[in-house]
Amino acid sequence: MTKLKLGNIRDDKPVKLTIELPAQVHRDLTAYAEILKVENGERLEPAKLVAPMLERFMKTDRGFAKLRKEHRSVSPRSAQD
DSSP states (O other): OOOOSOOOOOOOOOOOOOOOOOHHHHHHHHHHHHHHHHHHSOOOOTHHHHHHHHHHHHHHOHHHHHHHHHHHHHOGGGGTO
């Protein structure tokens, strides 16, 4: 059995965001949702996968983490965040 990068999906208060995706990305999201259903027994709409995937991507992007940390240390608002 292959380990998916995406685990259980948290049910958090959403912020509505409207985006357009290439058809192939939507097909891949649909396929991913089907695989999650088989692996975890968790049925999700493909749109529900976008936020956790983006979250995971940003958490594992070392360049983003480094620049974000640098930005916060320079920003006068960093104490309020």
